[in-house]
Every structure is written in structure tokens, then in C-alpha cells.
Amino acid sequence: MTKSRWTLSVTAALTAILLPALCRSLPPEIHSNFSTDEEGWTAVGGSIIYHEFGGYRDGFLEFQDTAIGDGYIVAPPRYLGDLREYITGYFRVQLKTYVGTDGVVEPIFGRMEIRSGTLVIAADMVAPAPVIGWIPFTLLLELNSWGGDVLEWRSLLSNVTEIRIYLDVQTGLLDRAGIDEIHLHPGEIANESWTWGAIKGLYGR
Ligand SMILES: [Ca+2]
Numbered sequence: 001m002t003k004s005r006w007t008l009s010v011t012a013a014l015t016a017i018l019l020p021a022l023c024r025s026l027p028p029e030i031h032s033n034f035s036t037d038e039e040g041w042t043a044v045g046g047s048i049i050y051h052e053f054g055g056y057r058d059g060f061l062e063f064q065d066t067a068i069g070d071g072y073i074v075a076p077p078r079y080l081g082d083l084r085e086y087i088t089g090y091f092r093v094q095l096k097t098y099v100g101t102d103g104v105v106e107p108i109f110g111r112m113e114i115r116s117g118t119l120v121i122a123a124d125m126v127a128p129a130p131v132i133g134w135i136p137f138t139l140l141l142e143l144n145s146w147g148g149d150v151l152e153w154r155s156l157l158s159n160v161t162e163i164r165i166y167l168d169v170q171t172g173l174l175d176r177a178g179i180d181e182i183h184l185h186p187g188e189i190a191n192e193s194w195t196w197g198a199i200k201g202l203y204g205r
Contacts, residue, residue, distance in 0.1 A: 026186040027085045030078055033181055034059040040076025041182075045069045045168065051178075056094035056134040060180035063167035070108050075163035079184060083114075083141070083157045086186050091139045094180040097131045097169050105129055108166045109177070112139060114146075115162040121146040121153065130169075134180065141184075 032039045035058050038050050049062040065071045091112065097105070110126025123146045125137040139145060143153055167177040 031183040042074045045071030055180035060178050062178050064176045065168050071168040072164040072166040079163050080160045083160050088188050089141050089186040092183045094134045095131050096134050096178040098176040109169050111166040113164040116156040116159050119156045
């Protein structure tokens with residue numbers, strides 16, 4: 001084989017290997033904009049009040065703390081299952097709180113948990129401070145933002161059974177928070193600022 005034919009053969013082989021990977025389509029974005037209802041989100045340790053107007057855009061969810069313990073909302077099934085194709089993507093939500101500026105915010109507020117059975121990874125989207133007005137918070141779906149061992153992390157994300165977003169703003173009862181435009185994007189984040197990402201790590205419960 002001449003050098004030029006060998007080069008062509010190698011180029012063709014590399015193209016056959018690399019092109020499908022480069023052209024691999026991303027999975028669909030998963031989102032909840034709450035235009036007409038709660039879109040399957042439920043509450044634990046509190047209640048959801050659906051508002052048709054007043055969100056970041058149109059409708060939104062209001063979580064009200066009505067029980068002792070840390071309250072959170074639970075994602076519907078379309079966010080669950082094998083999320084490995086979303087690694088390097090990100091979650092984004094719009095949040096607001098109804099506490100006064102002198103209110104003490106619980107550290108758990110804005111924590112997101114991804115669970116697979118008893119395994120849990122967790123990260124904080126929000127600093128423990130009131131969120132005045134609708135503010136976007138972004139959490140990268142990559143190891144550095146969540147911590148843990150990479151093999152365990154990928155194993156957990158291959159079979160996600162529950163996703164929680166903690167919206168318990170303050171100690172005591174009847175504190176409230178709003179949430180809107182919950183998005184899980186498969187692609188890398190565009191060049192823009194993103195907020196807090198304190199690592200909570202991977203652990204069993
Ligand atoms: Ca909305």
C-alpha cells in the first residue's frame with residue numbers, strides 16, 4: 001500500500017469511529033414551566049400551592065412548610081431513570097423566598113438530592129440567604145459539583161429513583177418559597193455566571 005493510500009485508509013477508519021460519536025444527538029431537555037398545573041411535582045413536609053400567574057413566567061409552584069422536618073418537592077418520573085447522558089449538563093431553576101431580609105434561612109434551602117435506592121448525591125444551589133425576586137440558580141451535573149467517587153456516581157446516575165429539591169426556608173412552620181422553570185439541560189452550560197455549588201458528597205442513607 002502506498003503512503004497516500006495508507007493515509008486515506010487511516011483517515012477513513014478514524015472518520016468511521018469518531019463521526020458517530022461527534023454526531024451523537026443529545027437527549028431531550030426535561031423541563032417544568034408550570035404553565036397550567038403542577039406538572040407532576042409533589043411535596044413532602046409541606047404543601048404545594050399552584051399559582052397561575054406571578055411566576056418567573058406565568059404559573060409557578062409555591063411550597064409552604066406545614067410540617068416538622070425538612071420540606072422538599074419531588075420530581076415526576078420523567079426526570080428519573082438513566083441520566084448518564086445528562087452528565088456535563090446542568091439543572092437550572094428560578095427561585096424566590098417570602099422571608100424578610102432579616103430572616104434566618106436554613107442551610108438546607110436550595111439543596112438538591114439525586115437518589116438511587118439508598119445512594120444519594122447532593123449539592124446546594126443556593127447560599128443560605130433570602131432570595132428576593134425571581135433569581136436563576138444553576139447546578140452543573142458533573143462530579144466536581146456533587147462529589148463522590150466517579151464509578152459510584154455514574155452507577156447512581158444510571159438508575160435515578162428520586163430527585164428532591166429542598167424548599168424549606170426557615171425553622172418553624174408556614175415559611176414559603178416559590179419555584180419556576182425547572183430545567184435539566186443535556187448540553188454544557190453556555191458561558192454565563194452560575195451560583196453556589198457547595199459539595200455535599202455521596203453517601204448512603
Ligand atoms: Ca412558569
